[in-house]
Amino acid sequence: MLSLQSKAIPPVSTGSIDLSFRTVILIFALALAYFCAGTFGLSLASINPSASAVWPPSGIALAAILLWGYRLWPGIVLGAFLVNFSAQESVVTALGIAAGNTFEAILGAALVSRFAHGPKLFDRTKDILKFILLAGVLATAVGATIGVITLNLGGFAHWNELSTIWLTWWLGDAVGNLTVAPLLLMWLTQPVLPVRSGQILEAAGLLVLLLLFSTLLFLNEVLSGLEYFALVPLLWAALRFGRRGAVTAAFLVSGIALWGTLGGLGPFATAEPHHDLLLLQLFMATIAMTALIVASVVSEQRRLEQRLRIKDAVSRILSETTAVTDAAPKIIKAICETSCWELGAIWIPERNSSELACADVWSLPSIDVSEFVTVTRQIKFSPAVGLPGRVWSSATPAWITDVLKDSNFPRAPVAARVGFHGAVGFPIKLDQQILGVLEFFSREIREPDDDFQEMVANIGVQLGQFIEHQRAETALRESEERSRIAQQAARWGIFDYNYVTGKNYWSPELEALYGLRPGEFEGTYESWRQRLHPEDREHAEQEMKRVLETGEYLQDFRVIWPDASVHWLFARAKVFLDAEGRPLRMLGVNVDITERRQAEEAARQNEERTRLILDTALDAVVTIDAQGSITHWNPEAEKIFGWTKAEAIGRTVSETIISSRYREAHELGLRRYAETGVGPILNKRIEIIGLHADRREFPVELAITPVVVGDQVYFSAFIRDITERKQADQRIQSLNAELQRR
Template sequence: MAKAAKLCQLYGRETPLSATPLQARPQPRKLSGLQTQALVIAEIFILAGLYFCVGKFGLSLAFVNASASAVWPPTGLALAALLLRGRRLWPGVFVGAFLVNITTQGSVSTTLGIATGNTLEAVLGAWLVGRFAGGLKVFDRARTIFAFVLLAAMVSTALSAAFGVTSLCLGGFAQWQQYWTVWWTWWLGDMVGALTVTPLLVIWLAQPAVGLTTKQAPEAAGLLLTVVLVGQIVFRGRNPFSDPNAPLGYAALLPLLWAAFRFGPRGAATTAFIASGIALWGTLHGFGPFVKADTNQSLLFVQAFIGTITVAVLVLAAAVAERKRAEHRLQVQDAVSRILADAPTLREATPKVIQALCERAGWELGAIWHVDRAANELSCVEVWHVPWLSVPQFEATTRQRRFPPGIGLPGRVWTSGKPAWVPDVTTDDNFPRAPVAIQEGLHAAFCFPIRLGEDVLGVIECFSREVREPDENFLQMLTPIGSQLGQFIERKQAEESLRVVLRRYAGDLERQVEERTAKLQDTIRSLDGFCYSIAHDLRAPLRALSGFSAELSQQYAEVLDGPGREYLARIKAAAARMDQLILDLLKFGRLNTVELPVETVPLNALVPEVLEPLEDQIKTQRAEVRLRQPLLPVRANAVVVEQVLTNLLDNALKFVPPSTPPQVEVWTEPRNGMVRLCVRDNGIGIKAEYLKKLFQPFARLVDGTEFPGTGIGLAIVRKGVERMGGRVGVESQVGQGSCFWVELPGEQSVEA
């Protein structure tokens, strides 16, 4: 128990949620048929004796008729006995009822009628509860508690009241005109007896005992003290109002709500029983809000109050317990879901899933088994246990063991496909590892299947060093977890199959890419050679054309008339444009293949160098070029940066309205590890719809006669900047100029 407490403390839980630990005990030996009959007879006599004693107490409070009491605990006793030990104990109810009534008043015939009614009441109530209200689990859920109230506390008790009162009237021990008065007293006494006594006995005897923790014990003592103090105030007249019958009955409900919230159905049933005893004693002694001139009427009122608050707190306790079970189930499922979502493989997920189940449910050791279809057996995949637990032999045996269908706890669950719980594996007939479990002190175990549809892919089992009674709610929670694991396994298998296919296709694709890349490189090299050859062949006649045009202009200019000289000038200009176009095409093509070594380019030195060839144009146009210092350095290819700047500055000087002096401004600014170089002008501007195709080759957006050019300059800018790991853009408004910018890596980004 010390280790169990240590486990609970380690994982922040006062008691395990999945089950209640009991001390390890040997399994009771099976009884022979004769011994079983003797045991049943003994139980019948014990029940009859208890019924007689409790019945005498009840009839001592009979005021409307000697055989009809508003307080009748035997109904609850009989119903609980038949629920716990079976309806075969009905003779004990009959004998006890007969003896308690024959020794009070009446003849044998009337007593037989009363005993028959009491017996039928217990048998019918037990059958109805077992059939429609969950049997011994009747007080676990609010729905079954309401069914218990209707079927056992109201319907079956009406049968006893009818038999009893009718027998009394027929025997002359009650007047017919008093029939309904006596019937009402009889029925209410039986009903409240069922509501107060049956829950107390069934909850305490059908469910394993739970010891209070060190934190719960002071709270339980405080709760008990509060119940007594409130009872003294309400039903002993010790209140500040100096009124022994002050209407304070509602105050008695407060400590019962405390019990329902903090101690569950067991605490609710116990405190309700104690409160009912205090209320009954106070009412009989003339204290409390239910005291009337007629004692029987006082008892009827207080019994109605007791029945009402008992049902209320039982329903509340069941609802709270259901909510806690749902929260626990969601916590476990959420933990498993998180593990499965984060784990890349089943092997990594397996120990974490077992650990989550053990930690959140208060178990100490777990193992997962895989179904080997080829061998038709289960093999252990992984074993996990809490850090302080040492079970080396059991762990080794589990890892080495293999189970065929139906053998051992894993084999049984594999065959049935349903969760199973063994309170003590050391006494189980079908647990081959029992000798090792005995040696290392393992007892309780549960096991559930990992399912995918109807197929069982494996099982998970967990163990405890304590004997634990089965917890049906916990077993129900395991079914969806098993389905989760099955879906995870299916998904991982599908992912692995997909990865295999993708690797195969990736290999094929990589080979195809390599082959096509090699072919493309050969094609590019051939195309480069072809381009250079074409350029050389095209420029040769252009040089001849330019040379002869120049010679003709120098030697025969005086012979030519005005139109002739104009035609000659056009020939020279066309040849120059053609030559420039070929040069630009060569530059553009070379940017696709040429290696571009990167270095630190100081723009504050490079920009003035680029402006030197443009000085004549700047003076002719009366342009103003302003450099905003400092110009930040960039990591790029100096030759390409020079080409980019030349094109941008040439465009800034060229595309201005006639008779407008160009105004150009150049500056740099840091942008997230990059350096943005900006060139702004006061030119004609660009329409928004043209901005997207501005950097495409041969994009001529203005009249070529007014603004001459090849249409490749900005394409060279973009290609060169992108080859150096940068980007290019423009901001422009028609009539207000443009701002072209390029972003290139800065020195800091390279160092980072």
């Protein structure tokens, strides 16, 4: 059912008189209601035809201005003039009283709107107290003052009667504002929600009890003081049916009390009718204020309970889910079902995009809004566009009373077809970062609700923290997974030894390095010690003790697997101390270096074989680096060149074995090879002149081969002394020459 709250116009400015057809109808309806209620009130007047202790028109006028705005003031003037003219038959006096009645309603509405949130005043106890003071006391006092002055100036009241007339007038207006205005505001601004059969039965029982108490107290001859037993059904109404139930019950009790008093029954019936009505009005004012305050307290308590239920539901949902995609629809459902919203959606920024996309949407199963749901899932919003976009860009909540009248709501056509009006959006925040937007829709035209906005804003922050927590957990899982993969790929594992408890934690990857299955390690120092190779155990333990002095542990050792195979591990760890310097824990890693050790051993053996080959070679073998420094010098080189190995290593070949005639060419050749990678004499057999340690020259045969080790280039020269061969060649040549001469 659409609430008449959709027609509420906050009285913020008078402006020009709106003479639309609807306004004219409202003006005349107000005038008629005022006239009828005023006629009833003046029929009870006793001390003056224009002053009645019962004046419901004041409440009607106040409610009308609060609901539909100042533009209805002509209706008050017209109704008040007619009813007062019928009493005094003086145009001037009737106009003066009508002016006072109108000013009273406008003043009361203005004060309530300014200081007590207007028609929403019943949401808070402090606003109700302001309403009682401003509309029930202050505004009515002004109206009563204008009224009695007008009567006096018109000659319809003497000075000695003014105080009594003023009190009667003021009390009648005050009770009208406190009983009639809340009743109208409650029923015309709050939506009528579906009720269960149990609530209907309870309401019927309450009505029976209220009629029973009221009949016994006000329609019989009873002693004064018993009338306050009528508060029993009133409190029941407030506790079980809230503000609307409380003010309705108060109105019914007041009506029955008035009926009984006028009939000479009840605790207020005495010999003086005027005195009876004054006492009755005091009673009516008391129960009206009691009803309003109790209803407000109950309402605030229910709102608090509602917020706690939603908060508990959200906390439970977030604790039971691990992803925002799972939590979002449940949270939206909880908020909608508890706060009377028909549809909710959550919007999340797309990755690598400047648009919002709908992550999930939920709607009441009892309504068909599938078209709106489809559009919501498909549409995307840029910053400041649509309700989600404006919340995203402003980082603040946005409330739309009616989306059909909002110029920045692209889904308005489909919203109109499914009947949506009220909407609100809230940011999902983490500090100053906006992680998403919550959005809710209602088929009612809904005015902003501060409590709801505060509650959902807190939920937005809570959801933002949940999203950030999930992101952190995801990042942690990914980091742990990368660490696990890295440990498996690099064959390393983590250990954490606690000096206080003696417990030793091993990661599953570390257990694998010891040939164990996950969880098979006993977790003690002794169990680790027993797995060490006997030849390495003592040294490893010494290093473990020395780590308390150095704070760091670096060690290579062998371990024996359950299958008796031997594996090499490298351990590195750091010791953490407490404030007094005592060791708390040692955290470190073990790395499987078995393959490296095997490779090193193979390389060592290969190097040893190569050394033996080179050392036993018949030729001199000399190796130099790219700078010409000697790095290898075999025994045959010692014999040929006269330099010992210790003397030759580290020297350059230019200063040891190359004749001065070749040194420049040698240096040039090294530079050319470094630049081009080409050497004209490499991998060729040539004959040159060598230089002995005693500085004598002799012929040698030379073959140079480049060797690349890592990023270094070496040159190995295989050298043979050909002095004897050259001498033999010379003798042969001499013999041949002598034979030719003969």
